[in-house]
Amino acid sequence: MAVHNLEPTGFERVGDDALESKVLAPLYYTDPRAFEIEKRDVFQKAWLYACHENQVANAGDQLPVEAGGQPLVVLRDRDGEVRAFFNVCAHRGMTVVGKPTCANTLKCPYHGWVYDLSGRLVAARNTGHLDDFDGQGFALKEVRVARHQGLVFVNFDPEAPALADTIGPVFDDISDLGLDPARFHLGKVVDYPVETNWKIAIDNYVECYHCPVAHPGIEKFFEYEKTFADVQDWGVLAGGPPDTETLAVYKRACEANGWPLVAETRYSWAWPNIMYLLGWAPRPHLMVWTIEPVAHDRIVFRHNYFFYDVDPDAEQLAFIHAIDKVQQEDNPILEGVWQGMNSLGFGGQGTYVINDADTYQTERGVWQFHHRLQQIYDRAGM
Ligand code: FES
Numbered sequence: 365m366a367v368h369n370l371e372p373t374g375f376e377r378v379g380d381d382a383l384e385s386k387v388l389a390p391l392y393y394t395d396p397r398a399f400e401i402e403k404r405d406v407f408q409k410a411w412l413y414a415c416h417e418n419q420v421a422n423a424g425d426q427l428p429v430e431a432g433g434q435p436l437v438v439l440r441d442r443d444g445e446v447r448a449f450f451n452v453c454a455h456r457g458m459t460v461v462g463k464p465t466c467a468n469t470l471k472c473p474y475h476g477w478v479y480d481l482s483g484r485l486v487a488a489r490n491t492g493h494l495d496d497f498d499g500q501g502f503a504l505k506e507v508r509v510a511r512h513q514g515l516v517f518v519n520f521d522p523e524a525p526a527l528a529d530t531i532g533p534v535f536d537d538i539s540d541l542g543l544d545p546a547r548f549h550l551g552k553v554v555d556y557p558v559e560t561n562w563k564i565a566i567d568n569y570v571e572c573y574h575c576p577v578a579h580p581g582i583e584k585f586f587e588y589e590k591t592f593a594d595v596q597d598w599g600v601l602a603g604g605p606p607d608t609e610t611l612a613v614y615k616r617a618c619e620a621n622g623w624p625l626v627a628e629t630r631y632s633w634a635w636p637n638i639m640y641l642l643g644w645a646p647r648p649h650l651m652v653w654t655i656e657p658v659a660h661d662r663i664v665f666r667h668n669y670f671f672y673d674v675d676p677d678a679e680q681l682a683f684i685h686a687i688d689k690v691q692q693e694d695n696p697i698l699e700g701v702w703q704g705m706n707s708l709g710f711g712g713q714g715t716y717v718i719n720d721a722d723t724y725q726t727e728r729g730v731w732q733f734h735h736r737l738q739q740i741y742d743r744a745g746m
């Protein structure tokens with residue numbers, strides 16, 4: 365893709381030394397051309413979260429999902445394999461699967477073309493009289509799938525390295541902490557449409573420098589001094605124990621129910637848009653949050669709540685309420701930063717507040733995210 369060179373002066377590129385570097389320049393957020401580069405070089409090359417494999421537990425289960433802005437259908441075929449296809453009819457592009465279902469075939473609701481669970485077109489109404497109609501040319505387009513810790517990931521790039529080589533250890537916590545990934549079940553999904561650039565939402569997630577100011581009350585969930593954050597190219601592995609009182613409640617619940625004790629909360633991020641939270645409730649608890657980039661100025665922030673063995677009870681609903689409160693505190697920030705970035709009044713490039721001794725509050729993760737993006741823009745000529 366040809367990208368016009370932007371004004372060569374007036375901003376600094378993100379440097380190799382976080383302490384010396386200015387933050388990512390605002391034009392990478394506000395210029396729609398940056399979003400075009402990101403669609404191609406970030407979202408169409410990275411492994412993206414799709415769903416939990418329990419959501420397609422049985423042969424024939426079909427689940428429409430969105431990943432990286434693309435409509436997909438994840439299904440389980442007759443051999444028990446989890447597969448994913450673009451949820452786009454080869455006839456004239458209609459969405460084939462509108463809601464979760466279980467069937468041997470996928471039938472397009474527009475003109476009724478029918479596909480089997482391997483994506484092959486098996487019936488196309490009123491085409492018998494067409495001389496050169498070849499159904500083989502009209503399969504659903506398949507997408508690469510990888511399963512890890514009970515979760516299903518997709519990648520649009522056939523050349524992309526394997527998931528295990530790119531995701532880092534973020535999700536390994538699930539089994540490392542003694543949990544069985546198969547026992548997590550999706551209990552609730554909450555979507556938050558936000559008018560912002562998707563990177564602003566990641567920037568916000570990978571630092572907790574803002575937490576004591578923007579989230580009064582959040583401290584009770586963490587022992588500040590005991591938190592850690594491992595910042596790497598694949599993302600940030602972060603976590604820490606809750607306060608002693610919360611931990612005691614949690615411990616009692618785990619003992620009573622025979623659940624392994626997850627004594628630490630993990631709240632990590634994996635490139636590019638996968639956020640992950642484990643623990644932090646009076647029972648094993650998993651959240652996968654994704655940011656769906658709708659346009660350069662719009663996202664859907666999606667919370668997927670998974671519960672261990674059982675349906676949400678009052679405690680878990682209270683937990684969802686607490687998370688919702690944090691998100692409601694963050695959303696005006698995400699929109700406020702977006703407005704500021706578009707303002708003539710914004711000087712443009714602050715510095716990273718790096719403090720490696722205080723992993724809870726440092727902005728090193730933001731630098732890492734920006735640094736990786738800067739290399740992508742550089743390669744694309746922007
Ligand atoms: S678009 Fe699907 S059958 Fe026509």
Ligand SMILES: [Fe+2]
Nearest residue numbers: 568578579694
């Ligand atoms: Fe926040």
